Amino acid sequence: MTGLFITVEGPDGAGKSTLVSKLNKKLQDVLTVPFIATREPGGSDIAEKIREVIIDPENKEMDAKTEALLFAASRRQHIIETIQPALNRGEVVLCDRFVDSSIAYQGAGREIGVEEVATLNQFATENLTPDLTLYLDVDAQVGLNRIGHKNSNRKKDRLELEEVSFHNRVRDAYLILLDKNADRIQLIDATKSPNEVLEAAWTVLENELIKRNLIDTR
Ligand SMILES: Nc1ncnc2c1ncn2[C@@H]1O[C@H](COP(=O)(O)OP(=O)(O)OP(=O)(O)O)[C@@H](O)[C@H]1O
Numbered sequence: 001m002t003g004l005f006i007t008v009e010g011p012d013g014a015g016k017s018t019l020v021s022k023l024n025k026k027l028q029d030v031l032t033v034p035f036i037a038t039r040e041p042g043g044s045d046i047a048e049k050i051r052e053v054i055i056d057p058e059n060k061e062m063d064a065k066t067e068a069l070l071f072a073a074s075r076r077q078h079i080i081e082t083i084q085p086a087l088n089r090g091e092v093v094l095c096d097r098f099v100d101s102s103i104a105y106q107g108a109g110r111e112i113g114v115e116e117v118a119t120l121n122q123f124a125t126e127n128l129t130p131d132l133t134l135y136l137d138v139d140a141q142v143g144l145n146r147i148g149h150k151n152s153n154r155k156k157d158r159l160e161l162e163e164v165s166f167h168n169r170v171r172d173a174y175l176i177l178l179d180k181n182a183d184r185i186q187l188i189d190a191t192k193s194p195n196e197v198l199e200a201a202w203t204v205l206e207n208e209l210i211k212r213n214l215i216d217t218r
């Protein structure tokens, strides 16, 4: 049995977490199989501990390749403990961020090379690839404004604190990934309202669920 693996991607503040929580409810209502919503980095106890090290703003000395390795390590543990077992049970897995994030943030944002980061992640994931990726596209600055990049009291993680130029490279890398993986990655205009984003995402997702007979259409 193989379930369905869906990921949500996009720059900081694109609305990924907002969409996942809205999809959570909709999926609950219609699916004929169990599903889990999870997120990266994290999604298992060990992976969450690695997450803390990655995002801690105190860890200013962290090397870019160390960061890429920690993301890959956290991802592997998440796959082994959470994602793969659920897929093996035939369930639907909805994951906030996955390998595309590493390619965009570490490969392009940190400029350590998209090919290198892709190769590192092939080792970590043993080529587990999402069946469908919803890419929420928004200009980097718009996303940063939503999360109050420079001017709010909300505690920022280490990556969110990067300059706009970093986030522009991230968004550009996502657009290249989209171009190269047009059969897997679906672009959603994330400048629209949260409900319009949900509607666009649902249209794509529902299609996939119907195709795989995973939806109760009665
Ligand atoms: N479509 C939207 N239009 C305007 N604001 C939005 C939209 N979607 C989410 N927001 C708001 O933008 C902020 C960031 O949203 P959210 O946390 O869902 O983004 P994210 O992509 O998960 O960000 P991060 O990359 O930091 O995890 C929140 O305050 C949220 O309420």
Ligand SMILES: [Mg+2]
Pocket (backbone or CB within 6 Å): 016, 017, 018, 096
């Ligand atoms: Mg989020």
